[in-house]
Amino acid sequence: MSRRTGAVTMHDVAARAGVSIKTVSNVLNGYQYIRPATKEKVETAIADLGYQVNLTARNLRRGRTGLIGLAVPELSLPYFAELADSVIRAAEARGLTVLIEQTGSVRERELEVLTGQRRHLTDGLIFSPLELGPQDVDALDVDYPMVLLGERIFGGPADHVTMSNVDGAKAAVRHLLDQGRRRIAVVGAHEGETVGSAALRMQGYREALEDAGLGVDPALIGEAGLWHRATGAEAMHRLLDSGVELDAVFGLNDALALGALHALHARRIDVPEQIAVIGWDDIEETAYSSPTLSTVSPGREQIARTAVDLLLARIDDPDSDRPYERVIADFTIVGRESTLGDAAPEVAPLVAVAR
Amino acid sequence: MSRRTGAVTMHDVAARAGVSIKTVSNVLNGYQYIRPATKEKVETAIADLGYQVNLTARNLRRGRTGLIGLAVPELSLPYFAELADSVIRAAEARGLTVLIEQTGSVRERELEVLTGQRRHLTDGLIFSPLELGPQDVDALDVDYPMVLLGERIFGGPADHVTMSNVDGAKAAVRHLLDQGRRRIAVVGAHEGETVGSAALRMQGYREALEDAGLGVDPALIGEAGLWHRATGAEAMHRLLDSGVELDAVFGLNDALALGALHALHARRIDVPEQIAVIGWDDIEETAYSSPTLSTVSPGREQIARTAVDLLLARIDDPDSDRPYERVIADFTIVGRESTLGDAAPEVAPLVAVAR
Numbered sequence: 203m204s205r206r207t208g209a210v211t212m213h214d215v216a217a218r219a220g221v222s223i224k225t226v227s228n229v230l231n232g233y234q235y236i237r238p239a240t241k242e243k244v245e246t247a248i249a250d251l252g253y254q255v256n257l258t259a260r261n262l263r264r265g266r267t268g269l270i271g272l273a274v275p276e277l278s279l280p281y282f283a284e285l286a287d288s289v290i291r292a293a294e295a296r297g298l299t300v301l302i303e304q305t306g307s308v309r310e311r312e313l314e315v316l317t318g319q320r321r322h323l324t325d326g327l328i329f330s331p332l333e334l335g336p337q338d339v340d341a342l343d344v345d346y347p348m349v350l351l352g353e354r355i356f357g358g359p360a361d362h363v364t365m366s367n368v369d370g371a372k373a374a375v376r377h378l379l380d381q382g383r384r385r386i387a388v389v390g391a392h393e394g395e396t397v398g399s400a401a402l403r404m405q406g407y408r409e410a411l412e413d414a415g416l417g418v419d420p421a422l423i424g425e426a427g428l429w430h431r432a433t434g435a436e437a438m439h440r441l442l443d444s445g446v447e448l449d450a451v452f453g454l455n456d457a458l459a460l461g462a463l464h465a466l467h468a469r470r471i472d473v474p475e476q477i478a479v480i481g482w483d484d485i486e487e488t489a490y491s492s493p494t495l496s497t498v499s500p501g502r503e504q505i506a507r508t509a510v511d512l513l514l515a516r517i518d519d520p521d522s523d524r525p526y527e528r529v530i531a532d533f534t535i536v537g538r539e540s541t542l543g544d545a546a547p548e549v550a551p552l553v554a555v556a557r
Numbered sequence: 558m559s560r561r562t563g564a565v566t567m568h569d570v571a572a573r574a575g576v577s578i579k580t581v582s583n584v585l586n587g588y589q590y591i592r593p594a595t596k597e598k599v600e601t602a603i604a605d606l607g608y609q610v611n612l613t614a615r616n617l618r619r620g621r622t623g624l625i626g627l628a629v630p631e632l633s634l635p636y637f638a639e640l641a642d643s644v645i646r647a648a649e650a651r652g653l654t655v656l657i658e659q660t661g662s663v664r665e666r667e668l669e670v671l672t673g674q675r676r677h678l679t680d681g682l683i684f685s686p687l688e689l690g691p692q693d694v695d696a697l698d699v700d701y702p703m704v705l706l707g708e709r710i711f712g713g714p715a716d717h718v719t720m721s722n723v724d725g726a727k728a729a730v731r732h733l734l735d736q737g738r739r740r741i742a743v744v745g746a747h748e749g750e751t752v753g754s755a756a757l758r759m760q761g762y763r764e765a766l767e768d769a770g771l772g773v774d775p776a777l778i779g780e781a782g783l784w785h786r787a788t789g790a791e792a793m794h795r796l797l798d799s800g801v802e803l804d805a806v807f808g809l810n811d812a813l814a815l816g817a818l819h820a821l822h823a824r825r826i827d828v829p830e831q832i833a834v835i836g837w838d839d840i841e842e843t844a845y846s847s848p849t850l851s852t853v854s855p856g857r858e859q860i861a862r863t864a865v866d867l868l869l870a871r872i873d874d875p876d877s878d879r880p881y882e883r884v885i886a887d888f889t890i891v892g893r894e895s896t897l898g899d900a901a902p903e904v905a906p907l908v909a910v911a912r
Binding site: 267276277278280284286290291299300301302303304323431435460461467487489491492493494 | 622624631632633635638639641642645654655656657658659678786790815816818819822841842844845846847848849
């Protein structure tokens with residue numbers, strides 16, 4: 203919409219400053235070889251007249267919109283809301299506005315994010331798919347700057363920032379083993395899946411048990427398709443109903459673990475006395491739940507900052523043949539009441555710094 | 558960015574279809590007086606060539622971008638993340654994409670949202686200010702469609718969707734009185750403020766106490782500037798440290814109430830046996846906390862849908878002199894364990910439907 207700039211034009215600014223339109227344009231575009239006195243005259247005229255640059259027209263000239271896209275599955279999942287917050291702050295610090303799109307974890311909408319016409323409005327895209335997989339790697343071969351987040355697709359034609367899934371899960375299970383737990387259940391497994399966060403965190407779970415000389419008991423593996431509080435509670439109830447013996451639960455994300463806590467509370471099972479619980483994501487809620495939730499902090503701030511920086515580097519140098527980078531964020535284990543009980547510190551310190 | 562459309566132009570489509578560029582343009586713009594055979598030829602050519610409309614150029618012609626802005630204080634506050642989710646879904650159902658901007662509750666950023674150059678990229682704005690107030694009503698007199706959310710500014714030059722703050726707060730306090738509570742504290746008051754959610758909810762608190770023949774004891778009013786979990790916990794600790802006698806707490810939002818719950822848990826105070834707690838917002842977390850949190854459900858879905866509909870009506874008819882509307886959303890009291898204890902139903906029903 204250009205109504206807002208209708209009143210004052212570049213012609214008006216030029217006339218007021220007593221310079222050519224070309225000179226006004228040079229000032230607006232930050233051209234460096236302009237005499238300071240001329241620059242000041244133009245800037246004074248701009249201020250006096252309240253002239254506003256038509257950003258659409260200007261960006262069309264520069265080939266930039268100053269906007270970047272961030273496509274996430276669901277803002278109502280706290281991890282993605284907090285990630286969006288971090289990306290917005292990192293982008294703001296670099297003068298960029300973030301256009302957030304929500305895919306709802308629907309495959310068609312994830313493909314539409316890549317090819318949709320609103321890509322013309324953004325200079326680049328930070329994309330966290332949940333449904334696309336290795337078979338979709340061709341769809342990722344886009345002709346605009348993009349940074350991938352998540353664990354769905356590795357080796358795709360884009361820079362990629364990912365969590366340390368296997369090692370983080372190993373450390374989480376080791377933390378439970380360190381508290382003397384031996385019957386460690388999982389909530390949130392995806393049976394048969396070989397890609398994605400669930401598969402990788404399950405690999406870490408298995409490796410930690412094997413390192414401790416323990417086997418994996420399939421009766422302890424709780425499935426949950428969506429990683430929400432509700433599905434975590436349901437999976438926990440199913441495990442308890444099955445009668446399997448357990449003394450700890452690893453929720454593959456915090457929403458699942460908080461749902462599991464809710465189910466344990468409803469059944470008057472003491473956490474961590476009878477069953478210890480650990481999650482993954484370190485969303486703010488985990489520091490306030492009752493009991494407070496131990497979790498894996500997967501480096502959200504680092505992920506956001508790195509993604510924005512990688513994207514900006516591609517935007518600034520679109521023809522670079524620099525190879526695609528893969529950055530794995532640092533993680534930490536945050537020990538709280540749900541595993542440490544009364545021994546948990548008032549403000550939980552970082553139990554282990556990884557990598 | 559126009560690289561994506563660089564390969565195929567409207568000229569190519571016209572040549573392939575054997576029609577004029579004007580005809581292609583008419584088809585693309587949905588012009589209705591086109592012979593079906595001609596329309597089909599053009600559409601076939603578009604499909605064969607993989608032509609993509611340049612949305613930027615097209616919207617500049619139509620004066621629309623298909624984007625609406627949503628400016629909220631903080632996505633890391635669950636209420637605003639869940640509100641954004643609801644607005645995105647309501648907008649998607651109407652073919653609109655939402656550009657989310659975060660102001661961080663900074664006054665300058667809230668003013669920038671109104672005047673910033675990215676307003677040229679959106680057809681309209683849904684704006685939830687937290688810092689602007691009645692003195693800023695002139696800044697709201699913008700020349701693009703806008704819908705206001707929240708309680709900071711009434712009678713401004715825009716359609717406005719608001720919560721039922723006074724009545725909702727009265728109902729919340731009445732719910733506590735119905736459980737036999739008489740010493741009802743508040744967490745989240747803003748001393749001296751006469752506008753905004755805090756002032757209105759405090760008015761409802763006072764009116765409910767007066768209706769019950771009780772007075773307001775200033776010692777029971779806990780201040781908290783930001784409405785976060787951390788500030789709620791701090792305010793609760795201060796109230797308890799003061800030694801004032803209390804048997805219930807009204808958190809002016811859920812984050813504050815969840816922070817208060819956390820503080821009570823840390824001090825081994827039983828909720829609701831010793832102190833009952835109610836919040837405001839009905840964020841998902843309240844159905845999973847331990848104990849589950851009673852709260853005021855302020856009609857988030859209705860607020861989102863109404864705001865999008867009001868905005869679309871203004872976008873579709875920008876020159877309408879229809880007076881500005883003010884819509885007050887319906888609220889409900891959701892009774893859970895933090896006030897009802899073991900009497901709380903497994904899935905809390907709506908205790909009272911208001912208005």
